Amino acid sequence: MISEFKNYTLGEITKILNGSTPSTKKIEYYENGTIPWITPKDLSGHPFRNISRGERNITQLGLQNSSTKLLPRGTVLFSSRAPIGYVAIAANEVTTNQGFKSFICNEEIILTEYLYYFLIAKKEYIESLANGSTFKELSLTSTKNIPIKLPNLQAQKKVAETLGDLDRKIELNYSIIDNLEKLAERTYKYWFLDETIPDDRKNMIVRENVKIGEVVKIMGGGTPKTSNESYWENGDINWFTPSDLTSSKEIFVLDSQRKITREGLENSSAKLIPPYSLLLSSRATIGELAINQKSTTTNQGFIVIIPNEKISIYQLYFWAKLNKNKIISMANGSTFKEISKKDFKTIEIPIIKDTTSFNSIMHDYFKQIEELTKEIRILKLTRDKLTPRLIV
Template identity: 35%
Template structure:
């Protein structure tokens, strides 16, 4: 039991305690990635990335498994079904219940509980105290929650019957919110489809036919100039924190760009390759997140990942028409973008994109029609997104009320104190009986065959290639090459070049 004056008052027969008093805290670990025999086994191994966007309450496996050898030779610990896993870094606060025996990496602090406790109750409480866990964390490179700090977190314990009632009520209310959320997400998806259909109609469908005008076929390069940007040297402070807005990819978030996170000076503008977008210029992202656009509502300099889309003849092309045209072309720009690490599209590729465009009068008529329909869709979208935010707020309110005893009526038959006494006894027995909690992290000596012995087992009198070795012998590539070179030096293995297959082959002495 915990006596802390800062804790809120609990209902009768409830008790405050801490996670360390409630269960056994177990950290995780990662087997060496240099040892292939440690990986690909039957033991589930969870990392925080496995819980990113994970919506389920229970988890049975992650993206990778480890072997019993990997478990034994690392600080990973096999925790039993029903344990609660809690990410303690990068980020803090992911929660799930182990659906089966599994282990985690070192990015978790896991709570092993006894049979008298209810995992689901603790799961929902931990989901409600992410902010508390973050405040207890420390670190310079990234915040991390230590085992002792995790164990010090206070938790209100209701009698077991009331725990089940609380969880049932939480899930009943969440189910209703889930249904509303699904409907709202469906609205959001349909609005996105509707807006895309409007663009298609404007350039190739009913709207185009409605405002017939004089349409021409051509390429973007026929009517637009693409002006690149740059970045003043970060080493020269005289270039920065001036009065000129300077945009990069992170600033292109909304249809209109009025301000930026960074600013540069007149000197920074003059001494670098950046260029200045004028009011109503369209700014296109050409690299990192290609295809996204915004309309400048202030004069703004741009970096090298952006392009100013400026009509070659301002009296023939409407800027808002340009905006809608590039909204329509976004998917094509993304498809044309290339790059392994960072995607981007070249100016010559942009200029060669085929388009159809009308006279200036028809452009303005199309813009007026699109503005009207887009405005209606955007109003509906804003309303749907606002409702989605409120749903998330309601979820927090439900958990807040749940652990103050405000969601259910009380039976007042059992007491949490009796439950905690029982848990303490079970926990002591548990600690004495579970082998994985008694032993420390040790490297268990493993009897391994040398590479020479493995080669003799596999190839005997055969000739073999490096690919043959890799296919038949489980060793990391680095270790394999080191050991093979030693065998070549000692003449236990000979090598020769086979002209028929143009490859180096090996043969045992």
């Protein structure tokens, strides 16, 4: 596909810009702002190549009184600290904080989509260029000096289209999953929250509020001693941390970043959790949810809820999702907020007399979501194996 290359540095073929943060003490820099302001956190678990906005906006006044720049549509955003390596393409005009190096391509030499995949392919190399004692950061000078071998524009286009086809299918699947989750949430609300119950459903939907700790088993997790290699080396038992959930943003999780051994499990407070339980992060980032597809363990940053014949995983998932703010409000702590299992067990959950029809409907939704998630993993694996072969 590619035969001839020319050598450049990124500084020669792109305009590279830093971002910044308008003073957070000035409410007028943020309140009712309409200018998208992206931070690395906004890209954590972001499943799409393009991004149109982040969690916060800034105002025109905030833009004018800071060193952040208004970046045009098509700018490639690359997180340059905490962490290094998130990549996205601006879908419209955006600004960023100081955690980014943003690239405006000279499209007579390099295509935006090609640069996007180049930065992904070279993530480890780029990370090695970072410096810093508190946290690693990529400097503007180092970024400008990153070498790149470029094929001609036609070859770049073929590479971008090949990888883009895979990403478009991945993005389509995520969109379908999002729609299925919305339909499933509406179904949950109808059965458990709606005030008006049709006459033909009144005998089936008889609701009662009970404490969650009275109707399901609640478990916690633990961390095997990290200094003992035999607890970790060549481990094959999943061991989830809250960061696994925040980086995934998927309903179903199959594998954790780190794994423990059987010896590590037996010599710690970690517990083996049955498949299709609900993992709920209980500290640091509280309220992140996932359903484990196989037996797993977690660290102590979780409350794990085990479904049963009366309370299905489908009911637990949407109950926890819709009660996230309540769960967060019950957290305590000076160093970091955490909700205890004791307090969590007191939260009320609505139950109904007969869940057969509800579970049948929800099973279909969740089965489709699970299958689409499986397909996404295969597509990502294919893309990730192909990318370094196509990007020199």
